[in-house]
Amino acid sequence: MAEEKKTHEEETLNIPDVLPLLPVRDVVIFPFMIVPLFVGRERSIGAVDAALSKDRLIFAATQKDVSKEDPDPADLYTSGTVCMIMRMLKLPDGRVKILAQGLARARINSFTQTKPSYTVNVGRVKESAVEKAPLEVEALMRTVKEELEKLSTYGKVVFQEVMMVLENIQDPGRMADLVAANLGLKIEEAQTILENLDPIKRLQAVNEYLVRELQVAQMQMKIQSQAKEEMDKSQREYYLREQMRAIKNELGDMEEAAEEMDEIRDKVKKAKMPAEVDKEANKQVDRLEMMHPDAAEAALIRTYLEWLVDLPWDKQTKDTLDIAKAKEVLDADHYDLEKIKERILEYLAVRKLQKKTKGPILCFVGPPGVGKTSLGRSIARAMGRKFVRISLGGIKDEAEIRGHRRTYVGALPGRIIQGIKQAGTNNPVFMMDEIDKIGMDFRGDPSSALLEVLDPEQNTAFSDHYLNVPFDLSKVMFITTANMSDPIPDALLDRMEVINLPGYTEEEKIEIAKKFIIPRQIHDHGLNKKLVTIPDNAIRKIASEYTREAGLRNLEREIASVCRKIAKKVASGSAVTTTVTSELIHEFLGVPKFLPETEQESDDVGVATGLAWTPVGGEILHIEATIMPGKGQLTLTGHLGDVMKESAHAALSYARSRAEELSLPPDFYKDVDIHIHVPSGAIPKDGPSAGITMATALISALSKIPANKEIAMTGEITLRGRVLPVGGIKEKSLAALRAKMKAVIIPERNKKDLEEIPKDIRDKMRFIPVKHMDEVLKIIFAKKKNENPPQKNPGSRRQKPVSAGLGRKAHIRP
Numbered sequence: 001m002a003e004e005k006k007t008h009e010e011e012t013l014n015i016p017d018v019l020p021l022l023p024v025r026d027v028v029i030f031p032f033m034i035v036p037l038f039v040g041r042e043r044s045i046g047a048v049d050a051a052l053s054k055d056r057l058i059f060a061a062t063q064k065d066v067s068k069e070d071p072d073p074a075d076l077y078t079s080g081t082v083c084m085i086m087r088m089l090k091l092p093d094g095r096v097k098i099l100a101q102g103l104a105r106a107r108i109n110s111f112t113q114t115k116p117s118y119t120v121n122v123g124r125v126k127e128s129a130v131e132k133a134p135l136e137v138e139a140l141m142r143t144v145k146e147e148l149e150k151l152s153t154y155g156k157v158v159f160q161e162v163m164m165v166l167e168n169i170q171d172p173g174r175m176a177d178l179v180a181a182n183l184g185l186k187i188e189e190a191q192t193i194l195e196n197l198d199p200i201k202r203l204q205a206v207n208e209y210l211v212r213e214l215q216v217a218q219m220q221m222k223i224q225s226q227a228k229e230e231m232d233k234s235q236r237e238y239y240l241r242e243q244m245r246a247i248k249n250e251l252g253d254m255e256e257a258a259e260e261m262d263e264i265r266d267k268v269k270k271a272k273m274p275a276e277v278d279k280e281a282n283k284q285v286d287r288l289e290m291m292h293p294d295a296a297e298a299a300l301i302r303t304y305l306e307w308l309v310d311l312p313w314d315k316q317t318k319d320t321l322d323i324a325k326a327k328e329v330l331d332a333d334h335y336d337l338e339k340i341k342e343r344i345l346e347y348l349a350v351r352k353l354q355k356k357t358k359g360p361i362l363c364f365v366g367p368p369g370v371g372k373t374s375l376g377r378s379i380a381r382a383m384g385r386k387f388v389r390i391s392l393g394g395i396k397d398e399a400e401i402r403g404h405r406r407t408y409v410g411a412l413p414g415r416i417i418q419g420i421k422q423a424g425t426n427n428p429v430f431m432m433d434e435i436d437k438i439g440m441d442f443r444g445d446p447s448s449a450l451l452e453v454l455d456p457e458q459n460t461a462f463s464d465h466y467l468n469v470p471f472d473l474s475k476v477m478f479i480t481t482a483n484m485s486d487p488i489p490d491a492l493l494d495r496m497e498v499i500n501l502p503g504y505t506e507e508e509k510i511e512i513a514k515k516f517i518i519p520r521q522i523h524d525h526g527l528n529k530k531l532v533t534i535p536d537n538a539i540r541k542i543a544s545e546y547t548r549e550a551g552l553r554n555l556e557r558e559i560a561s562v563c564r565k566i567a568k569k570v571a572s573g574s575a576v577t578t579t580v581t582s583e584l585i586h587e588f589l590g591v592p593k594f595l596p597e598t599e600q601e602s603d604d605v606g607v608a609t610g611l612a613w614t615p616v617g618g619e620i621l622h623i624e625a626t627i628m629p630g631k632g633q634l635t636l637t638g639h640l641g642d643v644m645k646e647s648a649h650a651a652l653s654y655a656r657s658r659a660e661e662l663s664l665p666p667d668f669y670k671d672v673d674i675h676i677h678v679p680s681g682a683i684p685k686d687g688p689s690a691g692i693t694m695a696t697a698l699i700s701a702l703s704k705i706p707a708n709k710e711i712a713m714t715g716e717i718t719l720r721g722r723v724l725p726v727g728g729i730k731e732k733s734l735a736a737l738r739a740k741m742k743a744v745i746i747p748e749r750n751k752k753d754l755e756e757i758p759k760d761i762r763d764k765m766r767f768i769p770v771k772h773m774d775e776v777l778k779i780i781f782a783k784k785k786n787e788n789p790p791q792k793n794p795g796s797r798r799q800k801p802v803s804a805g806l807g808r809k810a811h812i813r814p
Helices: 002-012 042-052 134-153 160-168 172-182 187-195 199-230 236-251 254-270 275-289 296-310 323-333 338-353 372-383 415-423 446-453 490-494 506-524 536-545 553-571 582-589 642-657 691-703 729-738 748-756 759-764 773-780
Strands: 018-024 034-039 057-062 079-090 096-113 119-124 361-365 387-391 429-433 477-482 497-500 607-614 617-629 634-637 672-677 711-713 743-747 766-770
Touching: 018 034, 018 042, 018 096, 034 042, 042 057, 042 079, 042 096, 057 096, 079 187, 134 160, 134 172, 134 199, 160 172, 172 187, 172 199, 187 199, 199 236, 254 275, 254 296, 275 296, 296 415, 323 338, 323 372, 338 372, 338 497, 361 372, 372 387, 372 429, 372 477, 387 415, 415 429, 446 490, 506 536, 506 553, 536 553, 536 582, 553 582, 607 691, 607 729, 617 691, 617 729, 634 642, 642 691, 672 691, 691 711, 691 773, 711 729, 711 773, 729 743, 729 748, 729 759, 743 748, 743 773, 748 766, 766 773
Parallel strands: 018 057, 361 477, 361 497, 387 429, 429 477, 607 711, 634 672, 711 743, 743 766
Antiparallel strands: 018 119, 034 096, 057 079, 079 096, 096 119, 607 617, 617 672
């Protein structure tokens, strides 16, 4: 043993004065200690490379502040350990792993180099001689061994190899170093041991730390015993909670956690939740209180509690029940739309008489740009409520409505609960746009999830998957919007009160432009009324020749374009008032984008004017029929759907059955081919309401009698010639008005729909109800029944195709 010590001392004598410096964090290296180190900093890697290039010796000094990435000389302890690099391995991420063994204590005298790596001048420090009697030293060493063995029985991890080495150590200083290296001391405590050069004092200090650790372990055992005695063994969860409480009490860490819990409980109390929800919230607070603040589940519970306390369980706005004032607000924001305004005023009247009325669930159905969304905002303003809007277009995940369960990472409530939180009240006007564009896939059916939301009998206790507690949605006024009601599932449509918003007439567009669009665009473009004047005839020209829509979006864009042109002139120095004339419109907006829907100069044989319904409003259809020598074949073109093809066959069957009344040979169809075409061929068309139009065009071609070009028609035909009702009468009427039709033939059973058509349209056009196809033929051929002008070539006419340039399907539907 003496020879080994002598050899070691001789090795330490060979330590050079200048060594590379390796700053280390989280560890103090003692002599004779072998430790693996991961080296990643550039300076540290440079020091390792410098040591390996020479004698593999390096000086390790511990940082005072472990968080500092690039320590200065002042950030390092001056006392450290000279180490030998035993092994080195370069890792793929650029770091280096080394196995270092401490050799001897040393102290930094000065820094000889700081870049690219530290190099220091070191001086070896000598330990003091052992001055105490051998018996006292032996007793102290035995005490340390016994206490370390006792500490291991209380659960402290002490490797068996360490205990075996301790049995053979006779040097008190080396024993102190070995025990300190395996005791898990704080950096400051371990550094104090390293800097202590008196072996006996060093061992005494280690003994004191051992005694402290032993007392902590004994107290921990006592806490466990106390908790175990008080609680039943079956109540494991409660036992763990009490154990943690006892630990916190001993360490004095209860104050801060208690304040946080008190704050959360206070928020729960102020939220005024229903009894069931309040019980769940307090249960979660109790769970949170027993958890470690840094536990992963604690963060989830905190987030959950924040959602609970932030929801407006008992907060609501007071409705403005002044009917006259609400009407004034609605009239100020929107022109016409009397049916919807009346419905809102009726709800307010009922609320005034019955305070506990459930919120209505309305569905606004209409083409784009008719003001569905802005109407919801106006309703909220008129009622004095908060307004929330979400878009359902493209949603395919049921969790978007009901929320995710809290077991998922990143779980959140659904968009309904999020909207309620955003509103801050439990009775907002909640608008859900594009309800007809909800999707469905393997993640669920969002439209089915909406059944609970939009059912007044169920939404009093709406359960979001994230909250997992009921929330009352019955006070919310839900408004949904859609362009078409067909894609909405029947069960969902049944829960809503559908209000149709058809397109605007030309006169309505002019009034809306004057009252709303033009003033808003003038303001948005930095102009004023003195600089811009747009007369009615200019608005009419823009609406008819530069837009083709049921709504107002394109009209507003074109008016904005006019305002930009004028703003450019004003910004260039012109202060003259600009009156927008037809010539200026052509200059500002270019050539007209849309030609008139018909340019027929006279009545044509084999051509009849029909009416179609599309998602963006009504359109007219010029259905053409021509007769050619052949073998009785019927050809249908124009991208027609199955229903429309069936209507054409029904029209032919009707003509054959009425051949005698129509002055046609009984077998007229055997020697001719009939071709029926519906422009424009690129746009899909389907639906039964073009039946009487096809029959009229066919009979006109067979009888060589031209159809009246000033009369449009719509209706389904049966084999016996009966005319059945169809839908979209108002939209089709607007299309006929735009095409300057003088009359519209409609089914007798659609007379009830005339009440929804504005009076100014009824004054400008004649509506002719019919029950049978015979009546249609008498009306359409009455103008030139006794004339037989030469037939014009239908292909020579330029016709406006249905929804030209829009690429949308023309639904001709009942």
